[in-house]
Amino acid sequence: MYYLPPTLISILEVLLVIVPALLSVAYVTVAERKTMASMQRRLGPNAVGFFGLLQAFADALKLLLKEYVAPTQANIVLFFLGPVITLIFALLGYGVIPYGPGLSISDFNLAILYLLAVSALATYGILLAGYPKKQIIIYIIALRSTAQLVSYELILSSALLLVIILSGSLNLTVNVESQRAVWFILPLFPIFIIFFIGSIAETNRPPFDLAEVESELVSGFMTEHAAVVFVFFFLAEYGSIVLMCILTSLLFLGGYLILDIIYLLTYLDFIVWEIFFIDWVLVLDGLLENIMSTPALEGLIYGFSLGLKSSMMIFTFIWARASFPRIRFDQLMSFCWTVLLPIVFAFIILVPCILYSFDIFPVNLDLF
Template sequence: MTESLWQTLWTGYVFPGGLILAHILMLTVPLLIAVAYLTLMERKVLAAMSLRMGPNVVGAFGLLQPFADAAKLIFKETIIPSGANKFLFIAAPCITFILALIAWAVIPVADGWVIANINVGVLYLFAISSLGVYGIIIAGWSSNSRYAFLGALRSSAQMVSYEVSMGLVIITVLLCVGSLNLSAIVNAQKTVWFALPLFPMFIVFFISALAETNRHPFDLPEAEAELVAGYQVEYSSMAFALFFLGEYANMILMSGMTTILFLGGWLPPFDVAPFNWIPGIVWFCLKIFVLLFVFIWVRATVPRYRYDQLMRLGWKVFLPFSLLWVVLTAGFLLAFDLLPKGV
């Protein structure tokens, strides 16, 4: 299907009555499929880096393995601990998974392809990512388990710590653009992607994204040795699967944010043939795929940090460095009269 036909579907000529619903389905259905196959991609890549085969039995080359895993988890019994708060125990994974999906409402996957093209898209993403802490805190507390509660405390402290650095990194991008609109941020990178002039901030943001999603080497909340899987220890069947899917959906979301803020979103690397013949959504998905591969690559190669090292990196390295870079960026733009209008 060509990009023009997708554009026709998106602009509502085919779905004039249920336009918003059509937009949501056109975004969430591929996203859910991507989440399912990201689990297979991770297992395959980790297997290749360990000189193993990985899943290769269910379907050709193991391509049906995600559906087999989903069927297994759906039909398993949901066990709720006797001392748990039943409502909050079930609500916690739902909160985590739903927040990972609704953040995509403001993510432009191509030029004009966004559900809500609001002028405060960055603030919306900040709000949604901050709410993600509640799902984990509620899961740890409602389980009525010391291990789960300690894991939830670790995770909340970790996410709050690295959100501060991520906020300062995004401020440097906003200084260069002068808008909170995500589409405007992408269009501002037509000349050069922000990953080049703001390369240190690009690295800080990506590492902070690893910590924000509780991925290696910052997966301290799920440390098997001391916390027995952390806040997920009491969960089983679909309740556990929602946490699992929420984590992978957050990985895709963070990769999408990195793509928009630093890698030019849907823009090709060079505005010449054959690069500009490829549809923008293909470039957007390709960049996300590369970043997700790096997520998995880091898991396969980097050992887990200690908790004190994690906090030291966030508060004593990333925070002062990103704050210094905000000052330097603002000073540079002001000195050379490069500040956008309204800043």
């Protein structure tokens, strides 16, 4: 029996998570271009590979082979440090994502707090990307982007507070297991919508991409970054999109759970039996229980469930980009502080009152 040192095991675990995440980022870009092309009645990428599936790798190769140019008056250290910080903090969040029961690099008890801290620190990368270029316009754009991210970070953290109140824990696995009875999207549907809007603004996606709007600002704070350095920003942006979609699936859509669908279908069992004389729910339940008894198939089904829900959220991100017009920066900030924040604060007061009235506080939060 071979013994692997702990350092090598840690490296292998990180590679098993980061490499599929980067590959998913590559195909999210292809999916976005194909989906938007379909909505706008265009063909989209279809020349490189089968149905254009290798277009992302062709773009990456083009950027890697280009010569990078640094402004002569810029602070070179900060010029390269900004994209690196942005990419690192965009990928650090994958370390606490549970892809199944026990299938995570770190089953951290403060995982939600860790994700909030990591996303907040990624703001420094954007600020450092705009500061060293000695151009006042780019610096103002970076400040504007920072103000947007800090403002909508408050919306996300406030929405997460309600999920924590229902589950009683900051652990993502506990939050997922708490949804075996009912997904949190049902009792917290308005919070789900607000969290989704905040996720779009947090990832600088249209219609909230005021920091990098191509028609007005070229590339915003990424202006003058090229070649490999620009790839870091590109991977960080789409990596954050995938991470936010996975987090939304974990917090509101049951995460990796799939058997709970069968439990919900049992409510229709009597009606189906009366019509077709077939106990089809029992048949499906037994079939899934036999499949889930095999550890390899169990992990595969859990991963497929989380991937399917995350893919639906990614499609919704793309749909929002192709459907809604871009708004002004003052409208963006006003919408955050005068519309979303009061609604979230109202739910923060309402939900604990309802839980206290029916005496259904989670055990960890039962302080009364």
